[in-house]
Amino acid sequence: MPKQARFVIGIMLVVAAIGYLIASAVSNTAEYYLTVNEVNARRGELSGQMLRIAGRVVPGTIQWDPSSLTLKFAISEPPAEGESPVTPVAAGSLGTAVFNVLSRGQPKPDMFAAGRDVIVEGQLDGDNMIEARQVLTSCPSKYVPKSKPE
């Protein structure tokens, strides 16, 4: 066999192995990344699946018990792009789905607050409840408070 061909075979084997690693890792670790309304629209097919759900913390729903590290809150659909990123959404505004989130055994993230955008990782059960494995807060490098300079 010519030398060059031998190397081509070796290279193809390595490339195939890396491709296989990627493909198998994707199928084992993929999670849906959806917003609250998207989850609501297709909840039938999603029950029991690991999800990452982007939502906004509904003001007035946060319950935090530091001694048991239990955090409960509700999330609603974040406003579409282009809208002001900090407009608080009123609890249960019309036409918006709301899910309750329960996080146990995790400290409350620093940036967690009413009206903030969060990503909740967990499974949705039958009663609109998400048992969260992780709650991530988005932390924009430029946080824009109420009084943006004009």
Add this chain to the structure above:
Amino acid sequence: MPLVGELALALALVVTSYSIVANVLGTQRNIPSLVASARHALWANAAMVTVAVLALLMSLLQSDFSLEYVASYSSLTLPTMYKVTALWGGQQGSLLFWTWLLALFTGIVAFQYRRSAVLAPYALSVLAGLAIFFLFMLNFVTRPFDMVTKMPTDGQDLNPLLQNYWMAIHPPSLYTGYVSASVPFAFATAALITGRFDDGWIRSTRRWAVFSWFFLTLGNLFGARWAYEVLGWGGYWAWDPVENAAFMPWLVMTAYLHSIMIQERKDMLKIWNLALIGVAFCLTLFGTFITRSGVISSVHSFTQSGLGPFFLAFLLCVTVAYTALLLSRVKQLRSPAEMESYLSREAAFLFNNLVLVGIAFAVFWGTLFPVLSEAVRGVKITVGPPFFDKVNAPLALALIFLMGVGPLIAWRRTSLHALATTFATPAVLGLMTGLGALIAGLRQWYVLSAFSLAAFALGTVLVEFRRGASARQHMTAETPVRAVVNLIAKNNRRYGGYIIHVGVALAFVGIVGSSFFKTEVKKTLKPGGSMDVGPYELIFLGLDHDATAHLESARAELQVLYRGEPIARMYPAKLFYRRQQQPATSVAIRSTPMSDLYAVLASIDDKSDLATFQVFLTPLVFWLWAGGFVMAIGTVVALWPNVRERSAIAALVRGTVAAETGPPAVLEGE
């Protein structure tokens, strides 16, 4: 001040545009004075952008809140050091900073190659072209000197997460690494344009490539260290898109630095090298694009802004143009030389390149997966850290193995028998380490192989040093220490590289140890209460409140007991930044080579005296940082000016035939 800055940026755009015209016309019509004026224009550009940077810096230091940038990223109470770092803490400032580095580096290149009439004019035009894009952005799209209509009394302050020592040095390092990668890219483009396909472009920019790699390495490590100290989750790397954006160019640059040795020595892999530097450079642009465009949601994404489309268009233009240029030259680039044997250094390097690029591709795929799945299947699917861990863990093992093989295996071909003799010592070292770990009670196959391979890789470096030093001792009767020092000094590029390998092996041990053996304990305590973390017991002594104009803080005092004996006190704290109304965590870390004790004051209850602590015990993570330090030292050794190499490059620059018959000092040793 703002007017001065704005004017300087406008002038910079003009002179940079002029330099391209002058360089190209001057070279094609052979008018040296025009080429010289192009050079002067680039120096003027460097001066102009410097003026703009100083203008923004002055405005920040003077808290001139009539400037939107200052009002958005600084405040009256912000410590002076962070007023300086606010220069690159926001969108416009970081682009200005980037442009500044590009202008300075271009000016340096223009000086270094002032006597070169072959590649330099084209390379400088490429660099000027890049500068024009950034200057266009700064002049018309994202202007750092925009004013506010109504001046606020105080600024909104820098994000508290960025008010940290590591965050102060992480972005400049990364930007330096990103921007200096454009120098080898520019010379590669110039080689393609002019049809000078010898390794002249590689040799004249090798130092820039190593320089870039050095700062990419530091940038990644500083970022990891920042995440470790500031984010308070006990880890240092989360495979976030922003982190991946910095990691991918590093991987490809590492591959490039290895494969150019093959071209310099064997005249092979020409197309591959040109492709690699193109990919590395495009990845730096891609990194800037994804951190600023909001296309990929990142947990710590940069400001959403209108820059995305511009960056994407620019990235596509560069990629398409470079690919087309490369494809048009493929026929002329084919190399007659062939690989001879799998048992050769060429082959080891080839596979190291495949693995590095494979890792980069996997990271790229995982980072873009949400976008791709949405485009193809209409639903966003993400792959999180488990994906990256699963793919990269086996590839990392392969890489460490090849890192051990590369330095010892002979060029061209070798016999199995010779291989067995060469690798006997490192192999035994690796097996002993594995056996030792097994006896010590470790059972995970991955950890056992990782530690064995790391010991194997360290062993090969040891063998190389011993071989070189004893050869010197035979010839010169030097003392062993003297021999090692001279060995490094005389072949700094090669032995600097080996020192980097030591650093990589150590860092790998740190990563494996901290990933597999991290333990976490969470508990809410009253003052006087205690918690057990591995062999340690932590007693919560009490909270201490403090306040300055800039921030409020609550500091917990923890007494650390080791097997009943008090050994240290730790002070994790919670900070509250007044301007941004935002809490932040200040972690307490007690670091030893065996393990890090990492305490977070997760939350405090104002009504009672209850405090929740989250404590991590992370074995071996010390070695990640130590390994990073060793890598940095090795790179400095490799970059240290070497008289023989310098004269060789000078000859190259003057356009003599040195490229073909270069002295051995420039080459990688046997």
